[in-house]
Amino acid sequence: MGYILEGISDAIKLLLSFDQEIYTIIALSMYVSFASTLISAFIGIPLGFILGLKDFKGKRIFARFLNTAMSLPPVVVGLVVTIFLARRGPLGQFRLLFTPAAMIIAQTLLVLPIIMGVIFNSSRDKGTEVEKMCLTLGANKLDTLLILVKEMRANILVAITSGFGRAISEVGAVMIVGGNIKNHTRVMTTFIAMNHSMGNYSTSIAMGLVLLGISFIVNAILYGRITGTGD
Amino acid sequence: MEITLKNIKKSYNHKTVLNIPDFRFTKGKIYGIIGPNGAGKSTLLKTIARLEALSEGEILYNHQPFRKAILKDMTYLTQKPFLFAASVRENISYPLKFRQYKRDEINFLVERIISEFSIEHLANQLATKLSGGEAQRVALARALIFNPQILLLDEPTSNMDPNSIEIIEKIILKYNQNKDKMILFITHNVGQAKRVCDEVIYLENGIIVESGKAKTVIEAPKSENLRRFLALEYYVN
Numbered sequence A: 001m002g003y004i005l006e007g008i009s010d011a012i013k014l015l016l017s018f019d020q021e022i023y024t025i026i027a028l029s030m031y032v033s034f035a036s037t038l039i040s041a042f043i044g045i046p047l048g049f050i051l052g053l054k055d056f057k058g059k060r061i062f063a064r065f066l067n068t069a070m071s072l073p074p075v076v077v078g079l080v081v082t083i084f085l086a087r088r089g090p091l092g093q094f095r096l097l098f099t100p101a102a103m104i105i106a107q108t109l110l111v112l113p114i115i116m117g118v119i120f121n122s123s124r125d126k127g128t129e130v131e132k133m134c135l136t137l138g139a140n141k142l143d144t145l146l147i148l149v150k151e152m153r154a155n156i157l158v159a160i161t162s163g164f165g166r167a168i169s170e171v172g173a174v175m176i177v178g179g180n181i182k183n184h185t186r187v188m189t190t191f192i193a194m195n196h197s198m199g200n201y202s203t204s205i206a207m208g209l210v211l212l213g214i215s216f217i218v219n220a221i222l223y224g225r226i227t228g229t230g231d
Numbered sequence B: 001m002e003i004t005l006k007n008i009k010k011s012y013n014h015k016t017v018l019n020i021p022d023f024r025f026t027k028g029k030i031y032g033i034i035g036p037n038g039a040g041k042s043t044l045l046k047t048i049a050r051l052e053a054l055s056e057g058e059i060l061y062n063h064q065p066f067r068k069a070i071l072k073d074m075t076y077l078t079q080k081p082f083l084f085a086a087s088v089r090e091n092i093s094y095p096l097k098f099r100q101y102k103r104d105e106i107n108f109l110v111e112r113i114i115s116e117f118s119i120e121h122l123a124n125q126l127a128t129k130l131s132g133g134e135a136q137r138v139a140l141a142r143a144l145i146f147n148p149q150i151l152l153l154d155e156p157t158s159n160m161d162p163n164s165i166e167i168i169e170k171i172i173l174k175y176n177q178n179k180d181k182m183i184l185f186i187t188h189n190v191g192q193a194k195r196v197c198d199e200v201i202y203l204e205n206g207i208i209v210e211s212g213k214a215k216t217v218i219e220a221p222k223s224e225n226l227r228r229f230l231a232l233e234y235y236v237n
Helices: A002-016 A020-053 A059-069 A074-085 A100-136 A141-151 A153-169 A172-178 A188-197 A201-227 B041-048 B068-073 B088-098 B103-116 B132-144 B162-175 B190-196 B214-219 B224-236
Strands: B003-012 B015-025 B030-034 B056-061 B074-077 B150-154 B182-186 B199-204 B207-213
Touching: A002 A201, A020 A100, A020 A153, A020 A188, A020 A201, A059 A100, A074 A100, A074 A172, A100 A141, A100 A153, A100 A172, A100 B074, A141 A153, A141 B088, A153 A188, A153 A201, A172 A188, A188 A201, B003 B041, B015 B041, B015 B207, B030 B041, B030 B190, B041 B074, B041 B150, B041 B182, B068 B074, B074 B132, B088 B103, B088 B132, B103 B132, B132 B150, B132 B162, B162 B182, B162 B190, B190 B214, B199 B214, B199 B224, B207 B214, B207 B224
Parallel strands: B030 B182, B030 B199, B074 B150, B150 B182
Antiparallel strands: B003 B015, B003 B056, B199 B207
16 A cells, blocks of 8 residues: 555656656657547548448448457557568568657557547447438538538547547557657656566556546546536 | 329338339328338338338439439428437528528528427427427428428327327428428328328338328228228227
């Protein structure tokens, strides 16, 4: 119990220490997570809508694959990305391995199926109903699209928050493709894992609390947008 | 406006749920569509509204094949109305916004129909929080506001109390008082079909078993199946 309280006190000290390394880690975590969520949202939301609303052959099998991809093991994704980005790999010429860009690529592969899956599943049910209703009221394609986005704004924000939650809390893939290099690819989760393996529990707890705090604030802001209250 | 059904068939998983060789709906009439559950009543309206594709055959609108412009003159009111997550007033205004009406005109028409439907007390409420009967009233107001030539109503009063049913029936009759609209009206209430409709169609297993003047079909049914159906409906209602 003592070291938990010590961890909380260390968390406060850690933040108040204004240690540049800590703030670099926090900033890099935010950058990588926001970038991968943003890229995934730009690709996943329109694709999720289109595929969810459109009837096509093999849609049920596609849905199963997508739902499976929503829980892709991060370590496997990290491994695959490493194989592709390694010097001898097909994308080795870009020298991206052990850079924040590689971490964004790995996280995008993890976040994209989540965002696309949430939108795909919700638009398959509610979206089809909205689309049909718009048709009976004489809406054109643009009107229908605007109504769809408006009606499904809660689903869109849930998809984004779920994706961001996956990105910010992810450790396996970023550890493999980033390498946890100090002041370069070290993020909050890899910092926690490293300190834990070194036996620095209070430092791990301290960074864990910071991570929790950031997740809470980001979720509160996004869910505030859903309810319109900021609650 | 006239709608002609030409050899239409609709099948799901090799089971035919609608099979009408030839039928014509004409302007100025209110058609009541009656029949047991699974008779194909809703499927018929959905195929006319282009919400479901036909398996075979063709539907002609004013002797012409379907054109997108038809959708601007036709609306379908579902059994369980879907209202958007906005106020009742905003919901009712959507069809006018889709048709590029001016803001002043929208405000005037929305307020007029709200008063006609006696739903002033609901105007500012969130439409998704309404009861079943209230939602049906709002959905009908939204359907009528743009003055569609073809009105497809799927049990529009099924969740309403008798007072609301009376209001809605009067509104529907008034809507066609100039005999310039076509209304297809699914109902399980035979009394309502007699009160509101000019003609009645009895569907069973996707086939039109009997059709004609509402009074004649209901009071002097020719087929044994319709007689049995009416007897049960009278017993229940």
